[in-house]
Amino acid sequence: MTVATKPVIVLVRPQLGQNIGKAARAMLNFGLTEMRLVAPRDGWPNPDAGPSASGADVVLERAQLFDTIEEAIADCSHVYASTVRRRDLVMPVVGPAEMADRIAASHERSAILFGPERSGLETEDVALAKAIVTVPINPEFGSLNLAQAVILLAYEWSKHGTLAQPTAKELEPAAPHGEIEGMIAQLNGELDAKGYFHPPSRTQATKNTLRTIFTKTGWSSREVKAMRGIIRALVGPAREH
Amino acid sequence: MTVATKPVIVLVRPQLGQNIGKAARAMLNFGLTEMRLVAPRDGWPNPDAGPSASGADVVLERAQLFDTIEEAIADCSHVYASTVRRRDLVMPVVGPAEMADRIAASHERSAILFGPERSGLETEDVALAKAIVTVPINPEFGSLNLAQAVILLAYEWSKHGTLAQPTAKELEPAAPHGEIEGMIAQLNGELDAKGYFHPPSRTQATKNTLRTIFTKTGWSSREVKAMRGIIRALVGPAREH
Numbered sequence: 001m002t003v004a005t006k007p008v009i010v011l012v013r014p015q016l017g018q019n020i021g022k023a024a025r026a027m028l029n030f031g032l033t034e035m036r037l038v039a040p041r042d043g044w045p046n047p048d049a050g051p052s053a054s055g056a057d058v059v060l061e062r063a064q065l066f067d068t069i070e071e072a073i074a075d076c077s078h079v080y081a082s083t084v085r086r087r088d089l090v091m092p093v094v095g096p097a098e099m100a101d102r103i104a105a106s107h108e109r110s111a112i113l114f115g116p117e118r119s120g121l122e123t124e125d126v127a128l129a130k131a132i133v134t135v136p137i138n139p140e141f142g143s144l145n146l147a148q149a150v151i152l153l154a155y156e157w158s159k160h161g162t163l164a165q166p167t168a169k170e171l172e173p174a175a176p177h178g179e180i181e182g183m184i185a186q187l188n189g190e191l192d193a194k195g196y197f198h199p200p201s202r203t204q205a206t207k208n209t210l211r212t213i214f215t216k217t218g219w220s221s222r223e224v225k226a227m228r229g230i231i232r233a234l235v236g237p238a239r240e241h
Numbered sequence: 242m243t244v245a246t247k248p249v250i251v252l253v254r255p256q257l258g259q260n261i262g263k264a265a266r267a268m269l270n271f272g273l274t275e276m277r278l279v280a281p282r283d284g285w286p287n288p289d290a291g292p293s294a295s296g297a298d299v300v301l302e303r304a305q306l307f308d309t310i311e312e313a314i315a316d317c318s319h320v321y322a323s324t325v326r327r328r329d330l331v332m333p334v335v336g337p338a339e340m341a342d343r344i345a346a347s348h349e350r351s352a353i354l355f356g357p358e359r360s361g362l363e364t365e366d367v368a369l370a371k372a373i374v375t376v377p378i379n380p381e382f383g384s385l386n387l388a389q390a391v392i393l394l395a396y397e398w399s400k401h402g403t404l405a406q407p408t409a410k411e412l413e414p415a416a417p418h419g420e421i422e423g424m425i426a427q428l429n430g431e432l433d434a435k436g437y438f439h440p441p442s443r444t445q446a447t448k449n450t451l452r453t454i455f456t457k458t459g460w461s462s463r464e465v466k467a468m469r470g471i472i473r474a475l476v477g478p479a480r481e482h
Contacts (some may be wrong), residue, residue: 025384026384026389028366028379028384029378029379029382029383029385030378030379031379034407053382055382055384056283056382056384068432072422076473100349120360133425135396137270137271137399138269138271138272141270141296142269142270143269143295143297143366144270147389148267148389149269151392151393152393152396155376155393155396157442158377158378159338160318162368164447169355172331183384186400187358187471190475191474193414193479194474194475194477194478194479194480195480195481195482196471196474198480198482199482204338209467210467210471211358213458213460213464213468216458216459216460217454217457217458218458219454220331222331223331223454224461226450226451227454229426230432230451231475232439233366233432233435233437234432234435234472234475234476235475235476236435237435238434238435238436239435239436239437239439240425241436241439241440
């Protein structure tokens with residue numbers, strides 16, 4: 001993962017400083033740091049941006065200001081236009097995961113364009129891109145705001161980065177089967193003493209059921225020990241403390 | 242894709258009505274409609290929720306109110322706790338995509354727990370879940386708000402929306418969480434009578450461990466019943482036959 005493959009986030013004519021801040025926060029959560037602003041409505045810097053960034057000030061401080069999209073993407077080889085509306089343009093349309101795959105596979109700089117909050121990108125803006133990226137949303141309720149669109153695309157991109165996906169590493173390994181058997185033998189012994197296995201014709205079937213129940217738990221050695229302690233406690237006398 | 246596989250979104254002690262509305266909007270963008278609220282700080286309904294939902298009123302109108310997490314997830318077989326902090330619990334940790342895969346592959350009802358805005362889920366809350374789901378974020382800047390966490394998980398789930406083909410049914414479905422809780426309550430009661438929970442300072446931690454051990458089993462209703470019979474047998478007098 002080289003820095004060059006981190007996409008540049010280009011906000012085109014953003015309206016509210018607050019939303020620029022929220023977009024910065026969304027970006028930094030997933031390791032994106034390069035924001036470019038094209039003709040923000042209220043100028044730049046904007047005092048409303050900082051408080052909404054929740055600490056992602058580094059993104060805002062480094063944000064670059066441009067008059068036009070063409071200037072903002074001049075050094076970018078691959079440009080994606082984020083949009084939900086259908087267009088009259090003949091252009092590839094990709095989903096977030098495919099866009100992320102393409103960006104990660106590329107060795108050139110990529111950019112993702114996001115339009116103004118209210119109206120989104122104009123057709124002329126989209127025409128500057130190589131492909132449209134669309135987040136598939138509920139056809140009966142599509143209401144993604146700017147920062148949400150940014151965070152979903154940044155999140156997909158991050159899967160290719162150094163933010164390791166959690167694996168089941170915190171899961172303790174399952175105990176060796178012998179430990180499970182030992183616990184089952186203890187349990188069977190105690191249950192036998194209580195007259196649990198009755199009638200004798202059903203004893204083996206009941207024991208098979210118990211073995212299945214406890215074998216499927218996936219308990220670790222520690223958990224098997226805990227269960228053995230529970231069995232001892234249940235059959236033992238009440239302890240005074 | 243049956244309705245049963247759509248996860249229930251459980252907001253645990255949410256603070257601001259505004260954030261409940263934003264969460265509803267995030268959900269509906271990706272087709273999730275079932276929200277449950279556990280002890281919202283400012284009561285329910287909350288007049289601040291509607292304006293933030295941006296039209297996702299149907300989610301708010303159908304939201305169900307509960308006093309405890311246990312009640313809110315009583316009919317859910319698979320419960321995921323969304324959290325970023327590391328825990329002292331030994332529990333599987335999965336990423337959003339893996340959680341979505343598991344939910345989509347399951348035929349029982351699933352729930353995802355989200356904690357209060359400021360503090361997130363408490364360890365006792367997390368102990369009620371089968372697994373932790375964590376969005377991998379920038380280790381140097383982790384600042385996902387409630388609605389963002391909801392939207393990322395809802396987005397991942399939505400990728401399975403077109404997978405219409407049914408998967409192989411498990412032999413027996415996992416029991417609803419309420420049944421597991423009933424068994425745990427029975428066991429805790431018996432262990433308490435035996436003086437098992439000692440010293441008092443360790444009682445909650447021990448109970449959390451027990452909850453994790455039994456929640457992770459994936460036991461069916463039949464198996465939970467068998468375990469309850471075992472507990473009764475162990476603490477009862479020896480039966481003569």
